[in-house]
Amino acid sequence: MRTRPLKVALLGCGVVGSEVARIMTTQADDLAARIGAPVELAGVAVRRPGRVRDGIDPELVTTDATALVKRGDIDVVVEVIGGIEPARTLITTAFEHGASVVSANKALLAEDGPTLHRTAEEQGADLYYEAAVAGAIPLVRPLRESLAGDKVNRVLGIVNGTTNFILDRMDSSGAGYVEALDEATALGYAEADPTADVEGFDAAAKAAILAGIAFHTRVGLDQVHREGLTEVTAADIASARRMGCTVKLLAICERAVDGRSVTARVHPAMIPLTHPLASVREAYNAVFVEAEAAGQLMFYGPGAGGSPTASAVLGDLVAACRNKVRGARGPGESAYAQLPVSPMGGAVTRYHISLDVSDKPGVLAQVAMIFAEHGVSIDTVRQQGKSTPEGGAPPAGGGEASLVVVTHRATDAALSATVEALRKLDTVRGVASTMRVEGE
Amino acid sequence: MRTRPLKVALLGCGVVGSEVARIMTTQADDLAARIGAPVELAGVAVRRPGRVRDGIDPELVTTDATALVKRGDIDVVVEVIGGIEPARTLITTAFEHGASVVSANKALLAEDGPTLHRTAEEQGADLYYEAAVAGAIPLVRPLRESLAGDKVNRVLGIVNGTTNFILDRMDSSGAGYVEALDEATALGYAEADPTADVEGFDAAAKAAILAGIAFHTRVGLDQVHREGLTEVTAADIASARRMGCTVKLLAICERAVDGRSVTARVHPAMIPLTHPLASVREAYNAVFVEAEAAGQLMFYGPGAGGSPTASAVLGDLVAACRNKVRGARGPGESAYAQLPVSPMGGAVTRYHISLDVSDKPGVLAQVAMIFAEHGVSIDTVRQQGKSTPEGGAPPAGGGEASLVVVTHRATDAALSATVEALRKLDTVRGVASTMRVEGE
Structure with missing residues (x-):
């Protein structure tokens, strides 16, 4: 020595x-x-x-x-x-x-x-x-070195402990966002100004870093689509539960199916309770990696703390x-692939859409037509009258009902265009919420 | 280039x-x-x-x-x-x-x-x-390099896919060991001669390697205590379920509480369903690492396959x-710590013990005395009559009953000495099974 x-x-x-x-x-x-x-x-x-x-x-x-x-x-x-x-x-x-x-x-x-x-x-x-x-989870080194002989297709991660704590509380107690944030703040999981966490800035920075390493491509922070969790409601969490899902703020880095571009994004998403990420509780972090030869890997642990x-x-x-x-050196930057980074519209995902609609015949047909026009295929629809007693006749002017649609996979551009068109329908009184569905 | x-x-x-x-x-x-x-x-x-x-x-x-x-x-x-x-x-x-x-x-x-x-x-x-x-799970590199500045205290792993598949099948279908092994063989998860897997030889080799890296200490294959899963019964799995556990074949590498020695062992164990390893299904592998600064980490993925x-x-x-x-070199062997490797008797664990006992008064007192004499503290006891109808009087000669004891933590030496002493009690007709409880 x-x-x-x-x-x-x-x-x-x-x-x-x-x-x-x-x-x-x-x-x-x-x-x-x-x-x-x-x-x-x-x-x-x-x-x-x-x-x-x-x-x-x-x-x-x-x-x-x-x-x-x-x-x-x-x-x-x-x-x-x-x-x-x-x-x-x-x-x-x-x-x-x-x-x-x-x-x-x-x-x-x-x-x-x-x-x-x-x-x-x-x-x-x-x-x-x-x-x-x-934090402590070995992730950069495994991606840079252990998987250096493999082709990573997807990274799906819970990389922000504060927001995972908030969502976990909302899920387990039925609390609203503000209440759960207050608890996170009281327990020291959220900072006095929680913006960087709850608006997804922290997760977006990590997504940019992970996408860069995973795809050997420089991914700028401005190329990461970012949505925080401030608009997630107790109703969204309840909807997720009804479809056997939970809501997580995910950082997602994906290679396009044709392999010619990549996307990086941060947003709340529903994931099935059977997915390994669904059971990541409190302020823990976990990152799910899909590689061509290795298959599905997960890395789990504390994502922050001294x-x-x-x-x-x-x-x-x-x-x-x-x-x-x-007198040696570790691996440097590997950005040789230089794949183009597609904007969010190019990401392929599924939507869970809650609509407030007029409770009268023909609404579902109209709504379904809009999806068809945008080339978006519907997986399931759940229709629920609000003002109409079960089996009763609708009021003369048409009451309110809700319609929950879960789509099959489509580009985010097609999905968001569908939502925009739905907003313009006379029979759609409002789009109560949209949330992406991932991890299937 | x-x-x-x-x-x-x-x-x-x-x-x-x-x-x-x-x-x-x-x-x-x-x-x-x-x-x-x-x-x-x-x-x-x-x-x-x-x-x-x-x-x-x-x-x-x-x-x-x-x-x-x-x-x-x-x-x-x-x-x-x-x-x-x-x-x-x-x-x-x-x-x-x-x-x-x-x-x-x-x-x-x-x-x-x-x-x-x-x-x-x-x-x-x-x-x-x-x-x-x-297999594909980055584990050697994270332990050798990512955790090189930390102190690993415990590695708890499912490192053999064949046996995890068998135990998962037994757990989900209630099948016996032989039936589950047959299914594993038919599906290509078990080899024609499954000895290396089911007797724990494969897992023991991995435990020796992991313990060596984790503790910077050479651990020989002969220093790894090894028990396979051939004696795990459907009744064991059912018992585990009753206490909110499942059975896994675990490779366990531990630093003693005083830090002066280490143990490495492979055996079936009950772990709580809430433990992250409990949800590792089919032929997947996962390794749980506890390090002083990092806390609890888990690495999950396919443990075998081309x-x-x-x-x-x-x-x-x-x-x-x-x-x-x-012209550089990667990290070489790190065995500077040279900690002594304790035999199995020095490992600290808990036992789940099923006893067939005479169904007469005083048996529990006798049994409890044996535990006390060996310095083993009892966590829970469940007593169940077999031949006595509920509320009925016991038959004249004393019928059979079963007693399930779960201990607190003690050395394996004390626990196994307790079991030996129990076998000698007149009122104990047999020790139906013993299994360690881990992951708490």
């Missing part, structure tokens, strides 16, 4: 950073044995220097992150600040000064991954980011350090 | 080998892009040269595997022959002639992994074996080839 220690700079010392520092200290011997060299914390950049940090030598703490990454003797920089700037500049500077980088920064990787990868490549450095997607995220960071840190010791 | 192709020798061309060859041909461009160099099949060693092999140039086929691995121009040898010899000698010879090796050979890795690793190390070559454990195993082999092939191109 080499005796000169590898030097690690830690950028950020919040929930994740402090756990990384703690494990680096308490597990130092194990890490040294696994790396083949001792590893030491050489500096910790923070914003608020005054705060006491258990187990971290105050001498190591600095507010000058730039000076730290420019020191020149740093082997690996661990970036757990989050956000675009100053993280991007610091990482770039770190590469330019000979360091490899381990990052947990999904926003930055999704926004500017290719540039960071290129800089790492030019400098002969490593860029690892397992912690950026699904310790789980630190586990992923440290796995990457060991890899980056091993490479430093051996 | 370098233009000189990497040369691959394939040892074995059965179900897995032919699929590896097929994918190497059909996905050649993708593999080249991911490796950074073209890769070509340079030779295929088989036992029966006469058989036609679709898509494989007959010129490449040879029966002289030794000459093939000695050629000197082979970059990577893929060994999918299985068994100890000639696989071991061929792999060693391959290393000595400059090749890296990808193997799917669980028996050999479990029996002689350390020697192979040492030879690879001496020759500066790579040894990869993702396919040796749980295509899934080929997927794992090809992932390793890409890794080995990338290393060849870059």
Whole structure:
């Protein structure tokens, strides 16, 4: 074993950073044995220097992150600040000064991954980011390496713990969205401003990263279709139950059937209770991968939290350090396939549509005609009178009824055009909800 | 990209080998892009040269595997022959002639992994074996690399598809073991001689490999406690159901609570229906990993079959080839911890014990005394008369009753000593079954 220690700079010392520092200290011997060299914390950049940090030598703490990454003797920089700037500049500077980088920064990787990868490549450095997607769950490495000889066709993931907690609560207690969000906030699963989670921004960043790796294609954040879960109602969850489904906020990355394009999207969807993702409860994450030779794989675990995220960071840190010791490099970006990324209209899915309609004869025929005109085939229809007592005659002016239609698979463009046309029908008083159905 | 192709020798061309060859041909461009160099099949060693092999140039086929691995121009040898010899000698010879090796050979890795690793190390070559454990499921790489900065405390896996299929059938249909085995054989899930699967040899080899990686400790095949599932009865499965459990053949690798030793074992066990492993159906595999920082992770997928195993082999092939191109090496054996491997008696578990007892007063007190004498605490007891009509008086000589005891956690030594002592009680006519309870 080499005796000169590898030097690690830690950028950020919040929930994740402090756990990384703690494990680096308490597990130092194990890490040294696994790396083949001792590893030491050489500096910790923070914003608020005054705060006491258990187990971290105050001498190591600095507010000058730039000076730290420019020191020149740093082997690996661990970036757990989050956000675009100053993280991007610091990482770039770190590469330019000979360091490899381990990052947990999904926003930055999704926004500017290719540039960071290129800089790492030019400098002969490593860029690892397992912690950026699904916390502790090994996912980036299995996709980049274990499945490197296979052809991934589909990635279907629950990659945001906050929204899974909210949907799980709505499903198990019948609570509405606001009530479930309040509970998530009270329990610390949702932040004071939950926008990034509930509007799907967090999941979209992860979808962009996963699609990029899975399809060897750069997928920009703006190419990921994104819908949050704020409009999911207790009625939607109840409807899902009636068809043997539950509602999950899914990140879906798919190769088109002809293999010539890919799509990436985040939205709530109904999935059958028999699907392995349906039983992912509380704030857990899970990612389902369909590959041509491997078949269906699932990876499950805690998607967030200080310790789980630190586990992923440290796995990457060991890899980056091993490479430093051996003068080797890990796999870089693989974007050779450069498949076009189709907009949402090109995605193939199924819709569950709830319509409020006039309760009079001929409505179903009219509705069915609209589907047929758009080339969308209907799987099931459930018709339910609201104002008409069972067996009674409809009121003179026609009462209200609801019609629940589940389609077969069609492009999202055809499905949404169908919904638009339905809205224009005189007999359709409103489209109560539409939700996609996945995982079949 | 370098233009000189990497040369691959394939040892074995059965179900897995032919699929590896097929994918190497059909996905050649993708593999080249991911490796950074073209890769070509340079030779295929088989036992029966006469058989036609679709898509494989007959010129490449040879029966002289030794000459093939000695050629000197082979970059990577893929060994999918299985068994100890000639696989071991061929792999060693391959290393000595400059090749890296990808193997799917669980028996050999479990029996002689350390020697192979040492030879690879001496020759500066790579040894990869993702396919040796749980087929397509990325498990070896996540344990070796993704969790390299964490402390794994427990691995609990369904790693044999044949036995999971049998137990799943017994559970869903109430079939007995023989009937379920017959169905597995008819459907091709069990081999004509099912011994390796049903007696747990296959799972034990995987447990040895997993324990070795998880605990950075060499675990010999003879250190893995092994019980098959041939004695599991329909009554056991029914008992499991009554306590909200199902029966699975589990490979369990555990670090002792004091952290100073490890155990590895394979046996049938009851697990709660709420445990993620309980819903692993048919011939699927899944491995549950508990790590200190990461928490609970699960990896799920097809554990066998030509295509899934080929997927794992090809992932390793890409890794080995990338290393060849870059002049780098993957992680070698990590056995620095050298923790002692405790025998089964040291494992901590719970027992579900069914006793046939005399149906007379005082039996439960006698039985409870035996548990107390062995320091084993009882969780629940269910007492059921067999010959006594409900509320009726027992026959003069005392009829038969059954007593089902579920214990709290204790060492397997204490639990099995308790069972031995129970057998000696006059009032205990027989121990109908004992089964461990795990996953809580």
